[in-house]
Amino acid sequence: MSRSALQLLDLHKSFGATPIIRGVNLDVREGERHAIIGPNGAGKSTLFHLVSGRFPVTSGEVRLKGESITGLAPFMINRRGLSRSFQVTNIFPRLSVFENIRCGVLWSLGYKYSFWNMVERARDARERSESILKQINLASRRDVPAGVLSYAEQRALEIGITIAGGADVIMLDEPTAGMSHSETDHAVELIRRVTEGKTLIIVEHDMGVVFNLADRISVLVYGQVIATDTPERIRANAAVQEAYLGTATAEHEDA
Amino acid sequence: MSAGSGGRWHYAQWVVAALAVAVLPYVFTSGASITMMSLMGFAIIFALSYNMLLGQAGMLSFGHAVYYGLGGFMTAHALNVIGAEKLPIPLPVLPLVGGLAGLSFALIFGWVSTKRSGTAFAMISLGIGELVAACSLILRGFFGGEGGISTSRTSTLRLFGISFGPQIQVYYLIAVWCLLCVAAMYAFTRTPLGRMCNAVRDNPERAEFVGYSTQMVRFIAFCVSGFFAGVAGGLAAIHYEIVTSSVVGAVPSGFVLLMAYIGGIAFFIGPIIGAVLMTALQISLSDYTGAWLLYIGLMFIFVVMYAPWGLAGLLLMHQPLLAAGTFRRVLPAYALALLPVLMLAAGVVLLVETCHHLLVKASEGPAMRVLWIDYQANSPLAWAGILMLLAAGIFAVRRVAPRVAEAFHAAAQEALRRRAEP
Numbered sequence: 001m002s003r004s005a006l007q008l009l010d011l012h013k014s015f016g017a018t019p020i021i022r023g024v025n026l027d028v029r030e031g032e033r034h035a036i037i038g039p040n041g042a043g044k045s046t047l048f049h050l051v052s053g054r055f056p057v058t059s060g061e062v063r064l065k066g067e068s069i070t071g072l073a074p075f076m077i078n079r080r081g082l083s084r085s086f087q088v089t090n091i092f093p094r095l096s097v098f099e100n101i102r103c104g105v106l107w108s109l110g111y112k113y114s115f116w117n118m119v120e121r122a123r124d125a126r127e128r129s130e131s132i133l134k135q136i137n138l139a140s141r142r143d144v145p146a147g148v149l150s151y152a153e154q155r156a157l158e159i160g161i162t163i164a165g166g167a168d169v170i171m172l173d174e175p176t177a178g179m180s181h182s183e184t185d186h187a188v189e190l191i192r193r194v195t196e197g198k199t200l201i202i203v204e205h206d207m208g209v210v211f212n213l214a215d216r217i218s219v220l221v222y223g224q225v226i227a228t229d230t231p232e233r234i235r236a237n238a239a240v241q242e243a244y245l246g247t248a249t250a251e252h253e254d255a
Numbered sequence: 256m257s258a259g260s261g262g263r264w265h266y267a268q269w270v271v272a273a274l275a276v277a278v279l280p281y282v283f284t285s286g287a288s289i290t291m292m293s294l295m296g297f298a299i300i301f302a303l304s305y306n307m308l309l310g311q312a313g314m315l316s317f318g319h320a321v322y323y324g325l326g327g328f329m330t331a332h333a334l335n336v337i338g339a340e341k342l343p344i345p346l347p348v349l350p351l352v353g354g355l356a357g358l359s360f361a362l363i364f365g366w367v368s369t370k371r372s373g374t375a376f377a378m379i380s381l382g383i384g385e386l387v388a389a390c391s392l393i394l395r396g397f398f399g400g401e402g403g404i405s406t407s408r409t410s411t412l413r414l415f416g417i418s419f420g421p422q423i424q425v426y427y428l429i430a431v432w433c434l435l436c437v438a439a440m441y442a443f444t445r446t447p448l449g450r451m452c453n454a455v456r457d458n459p460e461r462a463e464f465v466g467y468s469t470q471m472v473r474f475i476a477f478c479v480s481g482f483f484a485g486v487a488g489g490l491a492a493i494h495y496e497i498v499t500s501s502v503v504g505a506v507p508s509g510f511v512l513l514m515a516y517i518g519g520i521a522f523f524i525g526p527i528i529g530a531v532l533m534t535a536l537q538i539s540l541s542d543y544t545g546a547w548l549l550y551i552g553l554m555f556i557f558v559v560m561y562a563p564w565g566l567a568g569l570l571l572m573h574q575p576l577l578a579a580g581t582f583r584r585v586l587p588a589y590a591l592a593l594l595p596v597l598m599l600a601a602g603v604v605l606l607v608e609t610c611h612h613l614l615v616k617a618s619e620g621p622a623m624r625v626l627w628i629d630y631q632a633n634s635p636l637a638w639a640g641i642l643m644l645l646a647a648g649i650f651a652v653r654r655v656a657p658r659v660a661e662a663f664h665a666a667a668q669e670a671l672r673r674r675a676e677p
Binding site: 092111112116 | 442443445446447448449450451453454457458460461462463464465466467468471472475479
């Protein structure tokens with residue numbers, strides 16, 4: 001079996017006296033596509049924020065490729081090869097689409113805080129950004145300010161920025177939220193393509209997307225993982241059906 | 256747009272700018288205008304350095320004169336040491352002392368203030384500004400107390416027989432430094448860090464998730480900005496040959512904000528326009544009226560409310576129209592708006608000047624002259640005239656404004672349509 005990409009060990013998070021994440025253990029293997037599902041308010045987004053360093057953890061440990069990243073700032077975690085997207089589109093609205101991607105590329109190519117070389121002359125950054133623009137089908141919108149893109153285009157750009165730095169662990173927070181059916185199909189295709197050979201952790205409400213994409217699924221209910229297994233076994237799991245899936249799969253099969 | 260032709264066009268712009276700066280003293284030959292252009296030179300550097308923070312990295316500073324003023328003081332002290340010790344250092348390198356002083360203090364104060372962003376950063380910058388201003392009155396040895404630090408720029412090592420006594424020689428010194436700094440600051444905007452400053456301004460959270468520490472980005476930008484502010488302060492010290500404690504105070508900190516904002520913080524050229532205009536106004540307007548600061552304040556309010564992209568924004572929004580050849584279509588509307596705008600402006604000027612005369616110059620009696628009109632400041636007839644002019648101006652501007660906006664919109668749409676056609 002392959003090595004572990006991301007490990008969560010007895011992770012806890014409380015806001016004031018309110019526990020939101022109550023002892024989560026998770027082990028995502030390298031190259032796996034892992035989906036996290038669960039009812040609203042289960043703590044899926046909070047879990048993402050804890051792993052990516054946006055919120056400090058209350059207790060427990062996060063390990064990326066075997067090394068602890070607990071308590072590190074988001075930019076440190078990103079430099080170690082974990083990149084995430086956001087549920088609410090989080091781009092650089094006044095910069096062009098191309099520049100949005102390039103911002104995601106610069107650090108990983110070693111440009112760091114340099115102010116002694118011209119960014120236009122950075123051929124590697126330009127070529128990498130342009131190849132990512134092609135991958136996310138936004139090459140024709142290259143010089144448009146990102147703020148004027150359509151919603152679906154902004155979601156694609158969000159994924160583009162996330163993968164731009166070449167991180168090998170990608171976390172996507174509801175990438176298809178608010179999309180139409182055809183847009184969702186495109187997005188799933190895009191996610192599959194750009195995360196080829198990488199570890200993917202995805203929070204998603206659309207069960208079609210989840211069962212289509214994931215190798216394994218974890219079900220988060222009230223801040224605890226009640227099951228982690230393959231899609232078929234999760235579908236058959238009685239506890240999961242009771243807690244969450246029962247209604248959702250019924251709806252999905254009706255639809 | 257290919258990178259090659261764009262690059263060549265950029266170089267051409269710089270050559271034109273350098274030629275213009277070299278030729279200007281032959282066009283405006285009077286001593287007063289050469290002095291004014293010298294002031295504009297370091298005002299441009301100061302305003303651009305400020306905009307590195309506000310326009311590019313989204314940091315609103317109320318204490319930028321700290322780095323300008325301390326750069327000036329260090330330059331003056333360095334000049335005095337060089338003069339007394341007969342050190343073989345020529346004057347043209349002295350602004351570098353100012354720059355390094357600005358950089359050093361930015362390293363210290365920036366380390367504290369860039370730990371925060373937004374409102375907290377603005378408050379800390381205000382606090383540091385007040386702190387240094389208070390120190391300038393206490394530390395008399397360094398700041399020279401009420402009299403300030405006097406110096407002489409002519410006592411340095413002479414190269415090629417240039418004494419830097421005549422103002423024209425100082426003008427060229429300032430002009431060369433100004434061109435170098437403008438070019439360097441422009442180049443900064445196109446570096447990886449310069450682009451990440453924009454990213455941090457737009458969305459600091461996301462910048463953290465693409466591997467950049469927003470605090471470090473802000474800190475480095477702050478230090479670079481402090482360096483250029485210090486260079487500007489050093490040039491000011493060389494120009495005036497005196498630095499007083501008022502240069503580190505709140506007034507120049509506020510003035511540089513006005514220069515950058517009125518010029519337009521979203522454009523690189525904005526603060527240059529702002530610095531040139533505001534310096535000209537500061538000097539020429541203060542000859543005509545004691546209420547000149549009030550006009551600058553009114554202009555600031557106008558820009559904030561009606562032209563948030565500044566004067567550069569107002570100018571550059573016509574660029575697509577000019578390129579597509581639809582600019583002529585807005586001219587009738589502009590001509591129509593000219594009279595109402597002039598009426599309103601005249602009304603405001605008459606009102607301000609009359610109030611100013613009654614409140615400040617009451618001892619000179621009521622007789623006054625504004626805009627080539629002689630009248631009595633306390634005459635009811637004059638007041639009625641002023642208020643009527645003002646009311647008519649406001650009414651007419653409000654009537655004509657939608658038509659101007661409509662004409663501009665139509666011309667812009669047409670320009671877009673023409674561009675879309677092959």
